[in-house]
Amino acid sequence: MIEVTIGEIAEFCNGKPNKAAEAIKNEKVKGVSIDTRTIEKGNLFIPFLGENADGHRFIDDAFGKGASLSLTEHEIDEGDPRPLIRVEDGLDALQTIAREHLHTVEPKVIAITGSNGKTTTKDMLECLLAPHYRVQKTIGNYNNEIGLPLTILQLDVNTEISILEMGMDAPGDIDFLSKMTVPDVAIITNVGESHIEKLGSRENIAAAKYEIVNGLKHSGTFIYSRDYPLLEQTVDRKADYTIRTGGIDMANDVQISHVEQTSDGTSFNVSCIDEAIEIPQLGAHNASNATLALLAAEVLGLDMAEVKGHFKSLQVTDMRMQRVKHSTGALIINDAYNASPSSMKGAIDTVGSMRNGFKILVLADILELGTYSRELHESIGGHIDESPHEFDLVLTYGDGARIIHDTVAGTKKAHFDSLEALAGALAGHLGPDTVILLKGSRGMAVERVIDHL
Numbered sequence: 001m002i003e004v005t006i007g008e009i010a011e012f013c014n015g016k017p018n019k020a021a022e023a024i025k026n027e028k029v030k031g032v033s034i035d036t037r038t039i040e041k042g043n044l045f046i047p048f049l050g051e052n053a054d055g056h057r058f059i060d061d062a063f064g065k066g067a068s069l070s071l072t073e074h075e076i077d078e079g080d081p082r083p084l085i086r087v088e089d090g091l092d093a094l095q096t097i098a099r100e101h102l103h104t105v106e107p108k109v110i111a112i113t114g115s116n117g118k119t120t121t122k123d124m125l126e127c128l129l130a131p132h133y134r135v136q137k138t139i140g141n142y143n144n145e146i147g148l149p150l151t152i153l154q155l156d157v158n159t160e161i162s163i164l165e166m167g168m169d170a171p172g173d174i175d176f177l178s179k180m181t182v183p184d185v186a187i188i189t190n191v192g193e194s195h196i197e198k199l200g201s202r203e204n205i206a207a208a209k210y211e212i213v214n215g216l217k218h219s220g221t222f223i224y225s226r227d228y229p230l231l232e233q234t235v236d237r238k239a240d241y242t243i244r245t246g247g248i249d250m251a252n253d254v255q256i257s258h259v260e261q262t263s264d265g266t267s268f269n270v271s272c273i274d275e276a277i278e279i280p281q282l283g284a285h286n287a288s289n290a291t292l293a294l295l296a297a298e299v300l301g302l303d304m305a306e307v308k309g310h311f312k313s314l315q316v317t318d319m320r321m322q323r324v325k326h327s328t329g330a331l332i333i334n335d336a337y338n339a340s341p342s343s344m345k346g347a348i349d350t351v352g353s354m355r356n357g358f359k360i361l362v363l364a365d366i367l368e369l370g371t372y373s374r375e376l377h378e379s380i381g382g383h384i385d386e387s388p389h390e391f392d393l394v395l396t397y398g399d400g401a402r403i404i405h406d407t408v409a410g411t412k413k414a415h416f417d418s419l420e421a422l423a424g425a426l427a428g429h430l431g432p433d434t435v436i437l438l439k440g441s442r443g444m445a446v447e448r449v450i451d452h453l
Helices: 006-012 019-023 055-064 090-105 118-129 147-153 173-181 202-213 229-234 284-299 304-313 341-352 370-386 399-407 419-427 448-452
Strands: 003-005 028-030 069-072 084-086 108-113 135-137 161-165 185-188 221-224 242-247 254-262 265-270 277-279 322-325 331-335 358-364 393-397 413-416 434-439
Touching: 003 006, 006 028, 006 084, 006 090, 019 084, 055 069, 069 090, 090 147, 090 173, 108 118, 108 173, 108 202, 118 135, 118 161, 118 284, 118 304, 147 161, 147 173, 173 202, 185 202, 185 284, 202 229, 221 284, 242 284, 254 284, 265 284, 277 284, 277 304, 284 304, 284 341, 331 341, 341 358, 341 370, 341 434, 358 399, 358 419, 370 399, 393 399, 393 419, 399 413, 413 419, 419 448
Parallel strands: 069 084, 108 161, 108 185, 135 161, 185 221, 221 242, 242 254, 331 434, 358 393, 358 434, 393 413
Antiparallel strands: 003 028, 254 265, 265 277, 322 331
16 A cells, blocks of 8 residues: 655645644655544545535544544644645545556556446456456445545555556546546446436447546557447547457457356357356356456456466455355345346346246346436336246336336236345245346345345
8 A cells, every 4th residue: 555755745735734744744654544434553534525524523533543644625723733734625635646656556557447347347357367467456346536546545566457447427437537547458348328317328328438548548458349339339449549359249359159157157158269268157248247357368468268267266246146045945146236227137138048947036126217217127127028038937126126017028026015025925936946136226235135035
């Protein structure tokens, strides 16, 4: 993590230290915190001044817990004994300090965005690269204008590769993060309907994701899949950076084929490797994520055929196609971390292709769809009806999911007002041949069904 002097911190953020800070300017701070609940001894504390809260109220608490220094946006009393540095904007200071630390460490930077699959692809990349390089990745989902700088400030000075997940809420978000980090490799996993309420159209979503190339080095590489027409229409293929593509469409540089669900995960082939690739993750979408990760590994000098075996040790963040075995032998696929229409359809297809004899879909609301909510929830019901796979039971929970329930026509179904009641309906169908998908937006917390079972 960052370890610099108090004087250097002042220089980085163009801040004005008070007498107490100036007196110890050669002492070092180690690490940065914005939350006194997690602050550690020697940290720099950065309080934010927001519309509804003022982090400056916690400066004394930060020092009491061992902070060595604090920034402040407030005027400093000349006699204040606490070491403080006055800055115009705490968030801007955090970002500036992170940029300086990134310049000091100088790792290869891999930036990842997409409507779905960012975290899984990040985990896959770490799995492939860690045996060969000193790698650090985004902490949890610290992927926005606050979280990403905090991730950067955790980088050890000997880090060779930094894998940075980039999330967005509005146009310009990815542009800012990309220019802040100047990636060597930029990856877009896919383009779906996430954030359509705020961005207004799928075209706008594609354009917002494509902002990830705005900070890409001229000598860098952009990796994406040509399977998404809206993204394909947006990409400038005459750009001066290298472009590599992977996916099912034959137009991709590397084509995916023979995707099969196995007892251990997913098996698939890619056009540049003779042997099948096996990942301990379910879903054709994860075959795509793995292919993009392999392309990035190749860009960094590794042989795809040689490193594909590292996937055997892959561990991904919980609630992303996570397999949970019930005491009855039933298999629960917990994909409840979040949901978009495209990711829900992908999860449904994955469970549909599995060999279990009794297949149950437990579906909750997809949130933040705004005026598109009815249309997109109806599309889930239509997808189930049109699927080549048969499902034995569809159970729904939530106002949006009721639309799915009402749309489904060819499958036994039931809607519930509580997850406890829904779990009660599941209880009679549990057995070694049963597979259950749990899918919904984070706010629905549909994984609670497992507790009730």
